[in-house]
């Protein structure tokens with residue numbers, strides 16, 4: 001590990017100022033991703049600004065504004081506290097399931113909501129500094145494009161990068177239309193819809209998100225919805241714990257009698273960002289919640305898939321996962 005300076009911030013304003021002034025500084029929240037990356041020499045900050053004492057951890061009902069009636073989670077709140085909060089369990093069980101499907105109890109006790117959104121890819125070539133990787137070292141090439149790419153993307157990849165984004169929490173947030181609140185050094189607040197928060201790799205795979213250096217994630221807002229009774233997060237992975245998704249599906253439905261009024265489908269493990277399946281959602285609206293219609297929606301999602309040399313299995317796995325997640329959602333979230 002390289003030498004670095006450690007500073008504990010006392011308030012959000014000075015933390016943001018310190019980060020903005022130094023392009024090689026990083027915020028340190030739970031440290032469960034950043035410190036690993038530093039130990040592997042992938043991230044090389046010269047300064048860590050510890051933001052874990054800033055507060056900004058509360059989960060609360062939203063009393064005003066466009067998301068009135070929804071719930072706000074502090075950017076520095078712990079994943080464990082978000083997943084287990086009564087407001088989240090009652091109104092957004094999909095989010096509880098997704099968070100609890102990730103990492104381990106000990107890690108979730110340290111990991112924060114903002115840090116979870118900003119965790120970096122688990123592509124093994126990104127972690128191995130002797131290998132080419134455009135995300136870690138722009139212009140060096142992509143080790144995974146012609147290498148072992150079983151865990152990699154089937155949607156939205158570019159020749160520059162075929163990595164997937166690893167967060168489970170963010171997949172549920174995508175299905176729930178969450179909004180990320182950020183603050184900059186001028187004290188200005190910005191609200192970023194989750195769909196615009198993460199990026200596809202394009203020609204700049206080194207940029208995971210549309211966050212500007214210096215911005216602090218202060219909160220994540222969840223708009224109110226009528227999806228809590230019928231939702232489910234399905235995560236398919238190589239082993240039952242401590243493994244990232246091969247494919248995951250956040251599914252939620254609102255029904256009226258036998259008819260679907262509203263559908264939400266977002267996928268993880270398939271792209272450089274949570275992959276929202278808007279076309280398939282529209283296909284389901286006004287239809288009956290039957291296996292045949294779920295199959296049709298799943299086919300529509302996967303029609304756009306472009307698998308790599310080693311991950312064609314994700315296309316069939318994705319289809320089956322979408323159908324099972326929708327069926328389980330219809331069944332009140334019980335498999």
Ligand SMILES: Cc1cc2nc3c(=O)[nH]c(=O)nc-3n(C[C@H](O)[C@H](O)[C@H](O)COP(=O)(O)OP(=O)(O)OC[C@H]3O[C@@H](n4cnc5c(N)ncnc54)[C@H](O)[C@@H]3O)c2cc1C
Nearest residue numbers: 029030031032033034102103112114115116118167168217
């Ligand atoms: C063994 C292991 C298994 C895991 N398995 C899973 C899994 O199955 N599913 C899953 O989803 N995740 C998994 N994770 C990832 C884990 O969820 C993340 O490491 C964690 O959420 C990151 O949060 P943190 O607070 O520790 O972030 P940190 O490591 O402190 O920070 C991560 C990044 O975010 C930045 N940052 C942090 N907070 C803010 C903020 N408020 N504003 C702006 N920038 C900020 C930091 O500067 C840094 O760049 C796993 C991790 C490990 C180590």
Ligand code: SF4
Nearest residue numbers: 123133142161162163
């Ligand atoms: S897929 Fe992306 S992260 Fe992985 S080696 Fe290629 S450029 Fe790097």
